Amino acid sequence: MSNDPPVKRRRDAAQTRQDLIDVARHRFAHDGYAATTVRDIADQAGVNVALISRYFASKEGLFEACLTSAVTDVRKNAEDQAAGAEGFAARLAGHLTDPAGDDRLRTGLLLLIRTSGDERVEELRSSFLRMVSEKLLAGAGHPITDEVGVLRAQMLLAAILGLVLLRSTTGMKPLNSASADELQGPIADLVAALLNPRV
Template structure:
């Protein structure tokens, strides 16, 4: 018998167990916070022995760091050859809850972004979060065709702050019309923001 929402216990390989733990941990850390989430909660929901967290991730902190790494990877996945407008379209789809259009794994991405903005009360974890946010803003700058300098990094961080703010407002406050906006409504404003900050017009303002 499993707890509500827990994955059924079954024989599985190490890679699948690790993925299950990451999926549960990302969701738990994002919605409950780092301090309120225990390794026991994560293991029970994943349907595995709690000792496996130490085996695969060393510690709760190691598991959190793995979740952050996955979040940064997910943001960049499939965007290597996209233009500004295409990046905006992909981002709009990932941020939206449009029925029938959301792709598998997009909820993972939103949870990953959400865990990046939740304070933990643990200075070491918040240091990890700052390091990953900087790495993510550098990735954003590169994927929009920019070289990394302080000015571009600032613009990328402003864009990242706007996107993270959207995730937070849509997930926690239900502010309207932002929370109800679907993919089609989000696409053009996001394209305008990316272009203004990191496109040609953004460069001309330096």
């Protein structure tokens, strides 16, 4: 039997930080900001709760990191707008309907929908929603200084968020059971109508 002390496994700080964001995104999106505690998040991630303060300073800081992560995921999808409404619609429809796939986009969109009851967090959420709208607009090749365009992008975002919310919380048919192929055409029509309107 060896008398050597047990070898401590080095913690990967970047992975731990990402694990905390992943758990927090899901908890904030499904349980809400107020109902989610930092201890819940740390326990589910399998880390000491003090690491949340180390990496994010506070629960609000962790929520902001989750919003940043969600916007990054939405932005990746919005960039498909450069290839046209069909490419964007195909990717979005795939994310919304693949139960075995990565639900990061769905969870991120749900996170953007949930109100927190905290004024500062609501300001953050509002600014991030504006940023997502601008990304959708820029992805369609329009300047983000165009307020009419921003309004159209916000209407598109509202429709996408409504689609996510209804599919996630209701059994409404045929919306809830529609396949990616069935969703793609209507989403493309919606994108084209709002961001590439006929003049």
